[in-house]
Amino acid sequence: MKAIGYRIPQAINHGDSLLDIDLPDPVATGRDLLIEVKAVSVNPVDTKVRRSATPAEGQDYKVLGWDASGIVKAVGPEVTLFRPGDRVWYAGSIARPGTNAQLHLVDERIVGNAPRSLDFAQAAALPLTAITAWEMLFDRLGIAPGKQPSNKTLLIIGASGGVGSILTQLAARLTSLTVIGTASRPETQAWVKELGAHHVIDHSQPVTAELKRLGFSTVDYIISLTNTDDHIAHIVEAIAPQGKFGLIDDPTSLDATLFKRKAVSIHWELMFTRSLFGTDDMIGQHRLLNEVADLVDAGLLRTTLAEHFGEINASNLKRAHALIESGKARGKVVLEGWA
Numbered sequence: 001m002k003a004i005g006y007r008i009p010q011a012i013n014h015g016d017s018l019l020d021i022d023l024p025d026p027v028a029t030g031r032d033l034l035i036e037v038k039a040v041s042v043n044p045v046d047t048k049v050r051r052s053a054t055p056a057e058g059q060d061y062k063v064l065g066w067d068a069s070g071i072v073k074a075v076g077p078e079v080t081l082f083r084p085g086d087r088v089w090y091a092g093s094i095a096r097p098g099t100n101a102q103l104h105l106v107d108e109r110i111v112g113n114a115p116r117s118l119d120f121a122q123a124a125a126l127p128l129t130a131i132t133a134w135e136m137l138f139d140r141l142g143i144a145p146g147k148q149p150s151n152k153t154l155l156i157i158g159a160s161g162g163v164g165s166i167l168t169q170l171a172a173r174l175t176s177l178t179v180i181g182t183a184s185r186p187e188t189q190a191w192v193k194e195l196g197a198h199h200v201i202d203h204s205q206p207v208t209a210e211l212k213r214l215g216f217s218t219v220d221y222i223i224s225l226t227n228t229d230d231h232i233a234h235i236v237e238a239i240a241p242q243g244k245f246g247l248i249d250d251p252t253s254l255d256a257t258l259f260k261r262k263a264v265s266i267h268w269e270l271m272f273t274r275s276l277f278g279t280d281d282m283i284g285q286h287r288l289l290n291e292v293a294d295l296v297d298a299g300l301l302r303t304t305l306a307e308h309f310g311e312i313n314a315s316n317l318k319r320a321h322a323l324i325e326s327g328k329a330r331g332k333v334v335l336e337g338w339a
Contacts, residue, residue, distance in 0.1 A: 012325060020314045021061055025103055037070045038124075040100060046064045062097075066128050090106055100317065112285075113289075115292075125306075133170050137171060141223075141267055148176055155223070156197075157224040165304035169302065172198070179196065180216070218239060218241075228247050241263060244267060307330075313338075320333045
């Protein structure tokens, strides 16, 4: 099968940073599905792993990629949720070879039925970010879905990126929160507003000053999706007493004592935790993806696909990685099909 991988971690502008390769076809065992990959999207985790991780012991190449949509080609003997021919979407496991391959093995418990209303490219944009946003909003921060009136506010720092694009939709459409998103360019600010944010502020300016300009002295929930290091002082100032703070990035350091005076709880989200540790509730991601698919088909959520970079190959993946690393991506970058 065709795949894209690398031998050693490299900067993306290096000629060998990503390579077109051929690998043996994998075989489904246990609860694994063998997926014929139709489309993939690129996330910041792809670029982070490419810069730091070497191939697993005994393997010549490391294959990246987590988001995927495709068709079940074969199933392991213990599979009960799917059968060959099913159309699926998922975000994979960080502990296994990635989806930048024509055929891919994935545990059925972290796979969902793809939305009927989306094509493969549109579907591939959503799984990883939808799981991250859903788990952060409803599992980590414990925000109750529903439209019962409330005066609670949510600030999303980095609302125009992949996770922010679906998090904004979930919060605006499924909860009663007043949603404030941040974005620094006119085009990304317009994007966040289009996705349902009630207010959009500029995170290149002091966040506290921007909030006060809107009339908010504090906010109840803050989710930081990027550059937490740059915003932490303003986050501490802006969050309400007994508020909740969530983050997904990797700040150089995080001094939790800064939040003690306000009795703020801190919540880290990593959507790979369930699959990495084989948690008892691992199947929750299967159910979550099915629920998101229903919301998409009902017209409540939309794909966050922003750019289609063509076929799945090393050259196009390099372009996608470079865009993600530039910090200028809006929504998701997707690749589709094999030459």
